[in-house]
Amino acid sequence: MTKKLEEEFNLPPIEEVTKTEEEVIPTVEETAEVIQETQGALSVSEKINAAFKEIKGLEDHETEMSDIGKKALESYETLMQLGMNVSDMAAGKVFAEASNMLKIALEASDAKTKAKLQQIDLMLKKARIDKFDNKGAETESVQATVFDRNDLLKIIKGN
Numbered sequence: 001m002t003k004k005l006e007e008e009f010n011l012p013p014i015e016e017v018t019k020t021e022e023e024v025i026p027t028v029e030e031t032a033e034v035i036q037e038t039q040g041a042l043s044v045s046e047k048i049n050a051a052f053k054e055i056k057g058l059e060d061h062e063t064e065m066s067d068i069g070k071k072a073l074e075s076y077e078t079l080m081q082l083g084m085n086v087s088d089m090a091a092g093k094v095f096a097e098a099s100n101m102l103k104i105a106l107e108a109s110d111a112k113t114k115a116k117l118q119q120i121d122l123m124l125k126k127a128r129i130d131k132f133d134n135k136g137a138e139t140e141s142v143q144a145t146v147f148d149r150n151d152l153l154k155i156i157k158g159n
Contacts, residue, residue, distance in 0.1 A: 048120060061115055065108040072105035 006013060026034075079098035083091045147155070 048123075062112050065112045065115075069105045069108035072101045072108065076101040076105065 083094035
């Protein structure tokens, strides 16, 4: 019966699927590279978290948006229960208002995220300006390579 199912669903034989493959063990160099990348990413995230602590008003905005979102969700649930218990003629308006409450909750959640992203963007812009606008200090030279479309396609394809 298994053979018929394999043929019907165009599956590989069960013997091939159940073979145990040897576990690939990464080399010491690969592991060291992964550790360095992870430490670099962690240091960046720690800097961002530390910068968020310095920003005043962001926590207030976040708590206010959380409160608005919670109240909107509670109102949504209440309106949905009410819509189930009223006549069909009035239920449409109640459900429309319930969907508006859900939209408000979503917008409040989006507002929190947008505020954080705007702060990160501003911090990155400030860091970039500070890096290239060091008055009195030596400016770092920036090297750039210009590629045309064909060169980029070759790089992407790996040629």
